[in-house]
Amino acid sequence: MTKNDGDYGAVDVANNNKHSTNIEPNTKSDGNTKAIKTTNIIRKVKSPDSTNTADSDSESKISMNLNINIPTVNSKTGEEENENEDEGASSLASSQLSSLNEEQDIYEDEDTEDGELIQPEHEFSEQLELQNFKIINKIGEGAFSKVFRAVPIEDSPNAFLTKSYKEVAIKVIKKTDLSSLDINKDHLFHEPPAKQHNKNEKQHSSKTSSKEQVLKEVMIHKAVTNNCDNIVAFVDFQESKTYYYLIQELLHGGEIFGEIVKLTYFSEDLSRHVIKQLAIAIKHMHSLGIVHRDIKPENLLFEPIEYIPSLKPKLRKSDDPQTKVDEGVFTPGVGGGGIGVVKLADFGLSKQIFSTNTKTPCGTVGYTAPEVVKDERYSMKVDMWGIGCVLYTMLCGFPPFYDEKIDTLTEKISRGEYTFLAPWWDEISNGAKNAVMRLLEVDPNRRYDIDEFLADPWLNTFDCEREKEKLDNAKKQINKRRSRRNKKFFMERDSTLLYSPAAVAMRDAFDISNAVQRIEEDKRDSPYILGALAEDEEEEFRLGSSTAKSNKNTNNLNGLDDDMFQLKLDTSTILKRRQEKNHNIIQNTTSIPPIPGKSISFIT
Numbered sequence: 212m213t214k215n216d217g218d219y220g221a222v223d224v225a226n227n228n229k230h231s232t233n234i235e236p237n238t239k240s241d242g243n244t245k246a247i248k249t250t251n252i253i254r255k256v257k258s259p260d261s262t263n264t265a266d267s268d269s270e271s272k273i274s275m276n277l278n279i280n281i282p283t284v285n286s287k288t289g290e291e292e293n294e295n296e297d298e299g300a301s302s303l304a305s306s307q308l309s310s311l312n313e314e315q316d317i318y319e320d321e322d323t324e325d326g327e328l329i330q331p332e333h334e335f336s337e338q339l340e341l342q343n344f345k346i347i348n349k350i351g352e353g354a355f356s357k358v359f360r361a362v363p364i365e366d367s368p369n370a371f372l373t374k375s376y377k378e379v380a381i382k383v384i385k386k387t388d389l390s391s392l393d394i395n396k397d398h399l400f401h402e403p404p405a406k407q408h409n410k411n412e413k414q415h416s417s418k419t420s421s422k423e424q425v426l427k428e429v430m431i432h433k434a435v436t437n438n439c440d441n442i443v444a445f446v447d448f449q450e451s452k453t454y455y456y457l458i459q460e461l462l463h464g465g466e467i468f469g470e471i472v473k474l475t476y477f478s479e480d481l482s483r484h485v486i487k488q489l490a491i492a493i494k495h496m497h498s499l500g501i502v503h504r505d506i507k508p509e510n511l512l513f514e515p516i517e518y519i520p521s522l523k524p525k526l527r528k529s530d531d532p533q534t535k536v537d538e539g540v541f542t543p544g545v546g547g548g549g550i551g552v553v554k555l556a557d558f559g560l561s562k563q564i565f566s567t568n569t570k571t572p573c574g575t576v577g578y579t580a581p582e583v584v585k586d587e588r589y590s591m592k593v594d595m596w597g598i599g600c601v602l603y604t605m606l607c608g609f610p611p612f613y614d615e616k617i618d619t620l621t622e623k624i625s626r627g628e629y630t631f632l633a634p635w636w637d638e639i640s641n642g643a644k645n646a647v648m649r650l651l652e653v654d655p656n657r658r659y660d661i662d663e664f665l666a667d668p669w670l671n672t673f674d675c676e677r678e679k680e681k682l683d684n685a686k687k688q689i690n691k692r693r694s695r696r697n698k699k700f701f702m703e704r705d706s707t708l709l710y711s712p713a714a715v716a717m718r719d720a721f722d723i724s725n726a727v728q729r730i731e732e733d734k735r736d737s738p739y740i741l742g743a744l745a746e747d748e749e750e751e752f753r754l755g756s757s758t759a760k761s762n763k764n765t766n767n768l769n770g771l772d773d774d775m776f777q778l779k780l781d782t783s784t785i786l787k788r789r790q791e792k793n794h795n796i797i798q799n800t801t802s803i804p805p806i807p808g809k810s811i812s813f814i815t
């Protein structure tokens with residue numbers, strides 16, 4: 212989710228720039244080299260002499276400064292620690308996840324009781340046009356947005372909207388930032404450099420497109436927000452003269468990405484804890500016909516829980532005892548490593564594949580030949596690939612696909628070339644490896660779908676009796692903690708690690724992996740090139756062209772009002788845009804946009 216721009220000292224993987232020199236030279240060219248190299252990358256992060264390339268200014272922009280405001284609880288007694296030391300094959304059953312949400316409620320209560328930091332850090336220009344909320348501090352930054360922590364203003368006209376939220380996260384997008392940039396990442400992905408428009412025309416179309424993209428994100432987020440505790444809740448949307456405000460539930464822990472960097476890797480229990488919650492979120496989205504398309508550790512946010520140090524920290528053979536951070540005790544039904552409830556965020560690349568009302572694919576029109584109609588199962592499988600990459604990375608600490616050369620990396624992703632490299636994978640169970648293999652299957656027909664993954668034996672490994680006992684104990688401990696707040700007991704976060712070359716390289720690997728999968732999906736769906744238009748058509752249908760109006764009842768997002776934001780598209784007809792797109796695609800290669808500062812080209 213977080214931006215990897217020059218301010219953060221991004222590694223230019225493609226051009227092997229100065230920061231890449233921190234990564235050990237690649238001396239081999241076989242399939243294993245990548246994993247050795249990436250492991251070194253992550254070890255660099257943890258090593259005491261690793262160089263932080265983020266300058267002090269950029270550090271002030273990082274998104275992990277939430278820990279100063281998180282509620283605090285007391286430490287555990289030795290007896291409790293012993294209870295929890297009794298680890299083993301433990302995991303979460305679906306039913307147990309509800310207890311995680313009880314835990315979250317507790318923290319929400321604590322926030323307000325403590326009444327911490329309700330005064331703004333300073334005057335924010337974004338506050339001037341914002342209604343109903345008071346901005347307190349900046350907590351994150353995306354490529355096109357700033358994210359703030361805010362509190363509802365009491366007695367505001369829309370106070371009813373926020374009654375469940377004592378604090379919110381507000382993603383603020385400045386309209387002028389959009390006017391020169393097209394944030395529709397997939398359009399950039401498919402489209403060649405802009406055609407020769409005159410300046411006004413270009414600016415106009417760019418603005419329109421950007422607004423579409425913001426509204427699309429809002430509509431999809433709103434559509435998926437209900438009935439799933441593992442999706443960051445949508446609260447409200449405001450548009451002012453200068454800004455768009457996307458108001459959502461605040462998650463106090465930050466990104467799972469930072470936790471992987473900090474802990475080097477997660478135990479199988481903790482990996483299962485995180486991935487199961489992600490799977491529940493994806494199950495919910497897929498059941499609504501919506502595909503996320505940008506699954507990565509940066510888009511997984513979490514609520515922090517008490518960190519309980521292990522009495523005897525377990526080390527893997529591959530660990531450096533000097534630098535491996537103890538993950539602490541894993542408590543079934545609660546979490547571990549300071550990670551409690553996990554929620555999926557960032558719907559900027561999400562896409563509706565089929566309407567739950569009609570079960571017909573979106574974006575298709577009457578005259579489209581059956582062979583170019585999207586097969587929704589393929590589209591959904593993009594998310595399963597993303598889940599596989601996240602699971603692999605959590606288990607060993609480096610991503611499945613990596614290469615400094617962008618072309619080689621792309622090839623490896625397309626061919627599904629990855630290994631369970633020794634010694635890092637030696638102590639990881641066959642069950643976990645099997646789950647990864649079923650997710651990182653190149654052929655989408657053979658790749659797990661979400662139901663198959665949720666039924667995976669490794670994901671469901673637990674002993675009911677023991678789990679129940681542990682769950683009861685965990686609940687008792689939570690109750691004790693409620694009366695023993697105000698002592699800091701969360702894991703320290705060294706936010707400088709997040710912008711090390713290693714961490715940036717890991718982010719890039721995910722962005723590229725997801726992008727390649729999206730391209731593969733579109734290639735599969737679009738043997739006649741027309742598929743590249745599907746998203747445009749979809750928007751046109753949903754957002755109000757004359758064609759859309761006539762199809763309003765069958766193609767709008769579930770539960771959403773077509774006219775919710777009074778958006779009217781002022782663009783060309785589908786046919787004209789199809790012709791333009793065909794013309795452009797035939798003439799050009801595609802380029803990868805999501806990594807600012809990089810010039811990467813793909814031959815289609």
Ligand SMILES: Nc1ncnc2c1ncn2[C@@H]1O[C@H](COP(=O)(O)OP(=O)(O)OP(=O)(O)O)[C@@H](O)[C@H]1O
Nearest residue numbers: 212213274351352353354355356358380460461462
């Ligand atoms: N609901 C939230 N609770 C807590 N932190 C959040 C929340 N939403 C976003 N953030 C923080 O702000 C950062 C940027 O948010 P987000 O990724 O949504 O912006 P973005 O513009 O979509 O980024 P990009 O497009 O570059 O991926 C996140 O990485 C996260 O650290």
